[in-house]
Amino acid sequence: MKKVVKFGGSSLASAEQFIKVKEIIRRDDQRRFVVPSAPGKRFPEDGKVTDMLYACYALAEEGKDFEKELSRIRARYQEIIDGLKLDLSLEEEFKVIEKQFSEKAGENYAASRGEYLNGIIMAAYLGYEFVDAADVIRFAPDGVFDSELTNRILGERLAGTEHAVIPGFYGAYEDGRIRTFSRGGSDITGSIVARAIKADVYENWTDVSGFLIADPKIIDNPEGIDTITYRELRELSYMGAGVFHEEAIFPVRREGIPINIRNTNDPEAAGTWIVESTCQKSRYVITGIAGKKGFCSVNIEKAMMNTEIGFGRKVLQAFEDNGISFEHVPSGIDTMTVFVHQDEFMDKEQKVASAIHRLADPDSIEIEADLALIAVVGRGMRSTRGTAGRIFSALAHANVNVKMIDQGSSELNIIIGVADDDFETAIRAIYTIFVISQL
Numbered sequence: 001m002k003k004v005v006k007f008g009g010s011s012l013a014s015a016e017q018f019i020k021v022k023e024i025i026r027r028d029d030q031r032r033f034v035v036p037s038a039p040g041k042r043f044p045e046d047g048k049v050t051d052m053l054y055a056c057y058a059l060a061e062e063g064k065d066f067e068k069e070l071s072r073i074r075a076r077y078q079e080i081i082d083g084l085k086l087d088l089s090l091e092e093e094f095k096v097i098e099k100q101f102s103e104k105a106g107e108n109y110a111a112s113r114g115e116y117l118n119g120i121i122m123a124a125y126l127g128y129e130f131v132d133a134a135d136v137i138r139f140a141p142d143g144v145f146d147s148e149l150t151n152r153i154l155g156e157r158l159a160g161t162e163h164a165v166i167p168g169f170y171g172a173y174e175d176g177r178i179r180t181f182s183r184g185g186s187d188i189t190g191s192i193v194a195r196a197i198k199a200d201v202y203e204n205w206t207d208v209s210g211f212l213i214a215d216p217k218i219i220d221n222p223e224g225i226d227t228i229t230y231r232e233l234r235e236l237s238y239m240g241a242g243v244f245h246e247e248a249i250f251p252v253r254r255e256g257i258p259i260n261i262r263n264t265n266d267p268e269a270a271g272t273w274i275v276e277s278t279c280q281k282s283r284y285v286i287t288g289i290a291g292k293k294g295f296c297s298v299n300i301e302k303a304m305m306n307t308e309i310g311f312g313r314k315v316l317q318a319f320e321d322n323g324i325s326f327e328h329v330p331s332g333i334d335t336m337t338v339f340v341h342q343d344e345f346m347d348k349e350q351k352v353a354s355a356i357h358r359l360a361d362p363d364s365i366e367i368e369a370d371l372a373l374i375a376v377v378g379r380g381m382r383s384t385r386g387t388a389g390r391i392f393s394a395l396a397h398a399n400v401n402v403k404m405i406d407q408g409s410s411e412l413n414i415i416i417g418v419a420d421d422d423f424e425t426a427i428r429a430i431y432t433i434f435v436i437s438q439l
């Protein structure tokens, strides 16, 4: 058995956190491949090293003095090295970084140094081999992650390795130039490593004990989720259930490797398992509720729309031409509604509306703003009667007006559109009916 263990920034923010991490790794000798993030916040007002690197490099790029910023970053690492009593110096590394910054090596290079340096410290502290992600994680010339090439190179590189540390968040083009994933991308690296070595489990260690059924900012002390499927998580994650990077699911999903979200500060907690499929029933009919505010709906009406071939394509073309992606497209007999992100849409609304008129010749267009979408997700829904009925009667009792309903074809989720102002009330009503009233 082998496990890939990824530790997030707050798990590696200080020497004390590193000590906890080593303890976790030592407790299970299958934890052989370690993917660290850059040091995160030690306390709420603290800075994340990645943010500090971006800020420092911005100065360098403007030709300003970046010494003070860089020495603050150096101090963060030195504090960890001293706290761990390691015989390790990053002086040479910082000389290279300073030179590269002066020569404007690029923002991607700058940001990647957070994970790179933390990886060096982690490897020294654990006595594991350090494998630079720039040598094994590959991006194609157009900037897209090259999954198959990476899988081959990384698989071969790690085949004969017992224990290794591979820094998260970045890789390189063939010519060696560094490229990072999007923010929070160390989760993706962990998943890529797990796939390449065909790990039995991908453990993702963070500062919460897994996923919660609903956002704790809205629900007091929500219950945790024990097991969730990849598909359920996708339905929730695009709505913003932020513990795990939404793209990180894909590499392990190809191999059916389960992911276990764990808490570095509470290692005994079982956390959440993310799996391909399970016969374990979730405790409640629903697995989770997630949502987002700030959507607009564009309601397009045209008589006999249902018989006009190509109408939908023409409407969507207007959005595509303006570089806007859509979230949902519920339709009626003579109407079609397109839900879009308000912040992307606002500046372009009139351009889109005139493009719809030009391309699809509708009778009327009506735009409504400040809408929220809520996804109620659960594999249990498929076999349970009355789920939708319970949701809508709960919302009616809470005086929430439902503006849109969309049941995903997988019968795994129901999406509800409400006014932004009703968002929290709606989530509380749904949580109460499915969780609290079942306790």
Ligand code: ASP
Binding pocket: 008, 009, 037, 038, 048, 050, 051, 114, 168, 169, 182, 183, 184, 185, 186, 187
């Ligand atoms: N350090 C990077 C960030 O802050 C990547 C990560 O932590 O996953 O986004």
